[in-house]
Amino acid sequence: MKQLTIIKIGGNVIDNSEKLHQFLLDFRALPGDKILVHGGGKIATELGSSLGIEPKMVDGRRITDIETLRIVTMVYAGLINKNMVAQLQAKGCNAIGLSGADGNVIKAVKRPVGKIDYGFVGDLDESSVSVKTLDSLLTSGLVPVLCAITHDGDTQLLNTNADTIASAVAVAMSSVYETRLVYCFEKKGVLRDVEDDLSLVTEIKRSEFDTLKDEGVVSGGMIPKLHNAFEAIRQGVKAVYIGKADELPEIDIKGFGTRLID
Numbered sequence: 001m002k003q004l005t006i007i008k009i010g011g012n013v014i015d016n017s018e019k020l021h022q023f024l025l026d027f028r029a030l031p032g033d034k035i036l037v038h039g040g041g042k043i044a045t046e047l048g049s050s051l052g053i054e055p056k057m058v059d060g061r062r063i064t065d066i067e068t069l070r071i072v073t074m075v076y077a078g079l080i081n082k083n084m085v086a087q088l089q090a091k092g093c094n095a096i097g098l099s100g101a102d103g104n105v106i107k108a109v110k111r112p113v114g115k116i117d118y119g120f121v122g123d124l125d126e127s128s129v130s131v132k133t134l135d136s137l138l139t140s141g142l143v144p145v146l147c148a149i150t151h152d153g154d155t156q157l158l159n160t161n162a163d164t165i166a167s168a169v170a171v172a173m174s175s176v177y178e179t180r181l182v183y184c185f186e187k188k189g190v191l192r193d194v195e196d197d198l199s200l201v202t203e204i205k206r207s208e209f210d211t212l213k214d215e216g217v218v219s220g221g222m223i224p225k226l227h228n229a230f231e232a233i234r235q236g237v238k239a240v241y242i243g244k245a246d247e248l249p250e251i252d253i254k255g256f257g258t259r260l261i262d
Contacts, residue, residue, distance in 0.1 A: 004138070004177035005030055008037040008166035011185030013245045014080060015042050023184065024084065026248045028093040033138045033177065035169060036095070036145045039162035040080040044072045059223060064119040064159040072159050073099075076147040085145055095143045100150030101157065103133045106165065108150035108158045122150040122158030124165070129172035163221075167228035167237075174236040181237050182256075183225060184245040189257030190226075192217050203259050206230045229260045 007027060013019045027036060041062065045055045048071045056063035064072065081097040088095035100106030100122075106129055108122025128150075137144050146169065148162040163183065170181040190212075192199040204212065209226060212218040218226055229240040243257020250256055 001176070001178040003032045004173055004179045005032060005034045005182060006037065006166055006170045006173070006179060007034065007182045007184055007248075008039075008162055009184050009245060010039045010041075010162060011187075011245075012042075013184065013186055014038060014040055019186075019245065020084075021087065023245045023248065024087050024093075025091060026246070028088060028091045029249065031252075034143060035134065035138075035173075036084070036143065037148075037162055037166040037169065038076075038080060038084065038145070039148045040072075040076050043080065044068075044075040047071055047075060058116055058118075059220075061118065061121075061161060061224060062159065063117075064121050066120065069120045069157065069159055073149050073157055077149045081145060081147040088143065088145070093143055094141055095145050096137060097145045097147070099147055099157075100160070100165075103130065103137075104153070105130050105133050105144075106146070106150045106160070106168070107153050108160050110152060110156065110158060120156070120158050122152065122160040124150075124160065124168040126172070129168050131172050131175060134169070134173060135176055161224060161228075163225045163228050167232040170232050170237045170240075171235040174238070179237050180239040180241070181229065181232055182240075182248070182251065183229070183242040184248060185242075186244065188244045188247070189242050190218065190222065201258050202255060203261060206233075206260075206262050226260065230262070233260060233262050 053067050077099040085095045085097040111118045111121045111123045150158045150160045170179045173179050188197045188200050190201045240260045
């Protein structure tokens with residue numbers, strides 16, 4: 001099977017033009033087929049605040065009311081996605097920017113209301129990702145750049161966690177590719193002390209996840225990130241890494257960030 005690398009970029013890298021420029025150069029240089037997934041929560045939050053709409057978060061997940069949905073759609077599917085595609089094109093990477101609605105590539109289901117009403121948030125299942133569409137794009141020499149906006153197939157756009165999208169894409173594509181999933185952000189990986197890069201946890205087993213949460217080593221947005229990563233491994237993804245964006249070129253040379261294993 002051919003190798004496919006799915007990379008999710010987030011954190012301060014998206015917000016910093018210099019860091020983003022370097023990351024996209026490194027992404028372009030990765031050998032083999034690849035897919036880029038991105039969010040953009042900070043920019044969406046800043047735009048929302050400027051319009052008097054303050055973010056509501058629960059365990060690292062955004063509550064998406066109708067006003068917030070409009071903002072994240074503009075920011076994720078518009079400003080950030082097209083900026084990244086334009087930069088990749090300038091760097092010689094034939095990228096194509098997509099929301100989940102484009103080509104019906106990611107179809108979601110609105111999250112049911114439980115103890116928390118997350119609003120217009122989309123959940124994914126094993127049939128959500130169109131392997132045929134993504135494989136066709138990759139075979140054509142295109143590099144998909146997926147944002148965190150999906151759809152329900154009945155006109156409704158939905159906000160879906162970008163980490164979840166990256167994981168679902170990696171799992172779905174593992175049926176036809178040998179896939180690895182890489183979460184890139186501004187830190188070296190999972191750190192016992194967020195201010196100390198030397199405290200990197202180089203490897204985490206599924207059995208250690210709850211203990212690390214109880215100790216506070218894994219918290220906030222890192223919780224759903226690791227949850228999705230372990231689910232991806234369980235469902236056939238060959239390897240999952242979490243690491244620093246500017247160390248991406250080292251992934252095929254030496255150890256990169258934190259590796260998650262079952």
